[in-house]
Amino acid sequence: MTVTGETDRREAAESLALALVGAGMQRMAARALAAFLFSDKESLTAGDLAEELGVSAGSVSGAIKMVAQMGLIERSFVAGSRREHFRMRDNAWTTLYSRQHSIIDDVLSAVERGVDAVGAGPAYGRLTYMRDFYTYLLNEVPALVERFEEQRSGRRGESRP
Amino acid sequence: MTVTGETDRREAAESLALALVGAGMQRMAARALAAFLFSDKESLTAGDLAEELGVSAGSVSGAIKMVAQMGLIERSFVAGSRREHFRMRDNAWTTLYSRQHSIIDDVLSAVERGVDAVGAGPAYGRLTYMRDFYTYLLNEVPALVERFEEQRSGRRGESRP
């Protein structure tokens, strides 16, 4: 492992935030998520985030709301602290893929309405293919996630530093 | 199957476009893609699209470029026509999931740099878990797509109208 400083950590965090923006995430939400990932504290408060990211309390409030809605962070009650703490959820990533179901579901419903709205012809063929593909995906994701969990728990701790 | 008119088809197309926007796609690209999906022509020209969507030629040009870059449509040479035709690619959806690799790859690289930038501690654990999850996903997608193709080709034509 390389010896690195706080600057490298910040840069790496911003770099990840950028990649997440490229993947369709909103800027501030991505920066907040990266901050959670890269922090060595177990939980962060809104104030911590505002300082770390150099933005207003208002922005942080909105960003936290978004990331929480994605199911990636959760409120965490810390004894002896009045402030509200947030931490990454243990199963953040696998949960994310369940949440994405609802997004694909919306697409799938629209496609299904399309299938009903067109008569026989090329459009019908395209729409049913699309429907079948996404239906298959939707069905397979839970098993996929489960296999990952099993595989990783079998190897737990092997590569920890 | 319900008897439906052109208005229903348009509405269903716009509805799908909306769902795709919700999934992170850009507005005009989503509308263009929906137009391709719902058209009973095998191919469309930029002019066809401009008329169908009621937007300028400039907007259409940009939208086509985006959808083509996603690998969902391709140029199609039509004998006896000077205009440039575009059609949906046969394996548009499965290809899409290969292209998404590059997006996930970007995230994964950023995470990997993060792993190098942090010392032992909570951040290290979070980052390696994230890396492992997305690596697993990346590895599994091709097999998943292949299984879908096999299953569908086995049933080819069964449910065609």
Added chain:
DNA sequence: CCCAGTCTTCAGAAATTTCTGAACGTTCGC
């Protein structure tokens, strides 16, 4: 070679999104 038809590019207008800062709640210690 020139023209008509078609597509692309690009500067700027319009719409939308994002961020801030100030005002307003809430909660807890005293």
Added chain:
DNA sequence: GCGAACGTTCAGAAATTTCTGAAGACTGGG
């Protein structure tokens, strides 16, 4: 209860994205 510490909300400013329309480029027929 009061006051201080925090967090949230919201109107508006700032930045960004998106769309248009006009100008330019390419292509093939005449």
